[in-house]
Amino acid sequence: MALKWVKALKRINRIAEDNSRETYYPGDWFPANNQEIRNRLAKGEVAIYASSDEDHIYSKTTCGVVASRPELSLAALGNPANGLGWALNTELISTFLYTLYWRGGKIRPELIPASFELLKTWEMAVPLGSFDVLANGIGTEEDRALTLKTVGDLRIPVYDTQQMYVKTCPATQQLFTAWKVEQEKLPAGDDRLAFIRALYLNPLLILALPPSWITGIKRD
Secondary structure: OOOEEEEEOOOEEEEOOOOOEEEEOOOOEEEEOHHHHHHHHHOOOEEOOOOOOOOOOOOOOOEEEEEOOOOOOHHHHOHHHOOOEEEEOOOOOOOOOEEEEEOOOEEOHHHHHHHHHHOOOOOEEEEEOOOOOEHHHOOOHHHHHHHHHHHOOOOOEOEOOOEEEEEOOHHHHHHHHHHHHHHHHOOOOOHHHHHHHHHHHOOOOEEEEOHHHEEOOOOO
């Protein structure tokens, strides 16, 4: 039976199709079959959205994935990617209003709908690489020195720029332009430090997602 994604309005305890126990909190998204959706709608436990862009952010006309490599495909994401647009581009350029820039690592598909929903409020949502790694622990000495000169302190968290949820707007486009400039200053430098410098010089509404938002290759 086909599953559809719904948004929890209350705390929900349920048994998944594999018989595992799951708990969802208000704002979480999860897949459910039509019968469960009807039952939970009647109890006011979940919400589904109309197809208009005003009410429903998660649609092919507004949301898409821009991948840096062909193997980073929608097929690898399964059901949660149904209805998303997809484009191959090594540059940070998108025709979508809301974009997941996928440059590497594995994605937790169940978090895709919630991540796009965040862009109703935030201009960017990017996972942190680790709670244990700060900017003073990555890159070369020259790279860290340039970042310290720009930012003033390296005791700051590091974003994992392999996966970035981005609203297309002047602020994010300005940030990406500045990020490229910072990367060109040290072509062999760490792009995460370049991102920190660009973000410091071009602040915007960015949400730091927990490291658990991203899975796959661990970056040191």
